[in-house]
Amino acid sequence: MALITCPTCDSEDINGTPQPDSRLLIHCNDCGNEWLRGEARRDPARPAVQTSESLHATFPTAADVRPDVRERVMLLTSEFLMxxxxxxxxxxxxRERYAALFTREGLSSATSEQLLHFANSTTVADPGNISGFNRAWKTAGPDKAATQVRATIEYLLFGPESLKLEDRMTHLVDGTKKGLGFPSFKESLLTKVLCVVEPERFLPIVKYSAAAGGKKELVKAVFELDLPPVEKSAWTVGRLAVWSNDLLRSLVGNELPDLQEAARFLQWAKTQPVLSRS
Incomplete structure (x- = not known):
């Protein structure tokens, strides 16, 4: 593997994942490029290799919602808006203050006090229990901790561009890229960052799956669609977090353009009676 270099960036920091057809899926850890190597073994009983694009194409869409469920949600929306x-x-x-800090130019000037406040605040999005983050912050000390948090946010938002946002998020949550990230600055806080910098795209629902109402549970309760569980190789946490967010954004539609309000609607709507299938 050491003799193989990435055709996009020439990096040797790559790894290979054996595929069911005997080929290797090569992944560049620097730029995110992926390609297949080797001869495919013909075996119709084995599943085909799934790329991020082909996997995303199988993810549920707004068109998969049953007409009767769609009508019910429209009635609930009207009731909620009253x-x-x-x-x-x-x-x-x-949001304006932190959006300015989380730019390429502003991030280096973000102070330890500002970053610590961001993690502990429930404004914009409630990250839940962050006791692990606070312990790690205290252990590292504010200067070192702030440096690592700034690097985490920079990786999530800005690089490398050849690696999709959802896969950068997975790296940070799973710790798959050595030396990257900060303890407990994971899915909830990463999603909160996205809610600040892209408020018209990201709902302030910070977990993909959570007993109190993650995106997976809300899609099921309100729209009666089943989303896949998180796993390591295909349905990764970053992909599911981003794709489920975009699905919910399309499902709430233009009636609720303010996504703070849309999130409140979804949490309320999940408590309303569910239609039974005919």
Missing amino acids: ERPEPDPAVAAY
Whole structure:
């Protein structure tokens, strides 16, 4: 494997995953490029290799929602909009402040106090229990911890561009890239970063799967669609987190363009009676 280099960036930092047809799926850890190596063994009983694109193509879409469920959600949306709560006035200013910090130019100036506050605050999105993060922060010390958190956010948002956002997120959550990331700055806090920098795309629902209502559970409860469980090689946590977010964004539609409000609607709608299948 040491003699193989990436055809895109010439890196030797690569690994290979054996495929069912006897080929190797080669992955470049620097730029994210993937390619197959070797001769395929013809065996019709074995499944074909799935790329990120082919896998994404099998992920549920808004078109998979049954018409009766869609009608029910429209009625629930109308009911919710009649009695929706007032927006939190602190959200806009908080998002603007941190969106400016989480730019290529601003990230290096983010102070340890600002980063620690971001992790502990529930404004924009509640990251849940972050006691592990706070212990790691205290152990590392504010200067070292802030440096690592800045590097984590930079990797998530900016690089390498050849590696998709969802796969960069998986690297940070799973720790698959050695020396990258900060303890407990994982799915919830990474999603909160995305909610700040792309507020028109990312819902403030910070877990893919959670008993209190992750994206997987909300898609099931409100739209009666089943999403796959997280696994290591294909349905990775980053892919599912991003793809389920985009699915929910398309499902709530234009009636709820404010995604803070859309998240509140979904958490409310999951408590309403579910249609029984005919």
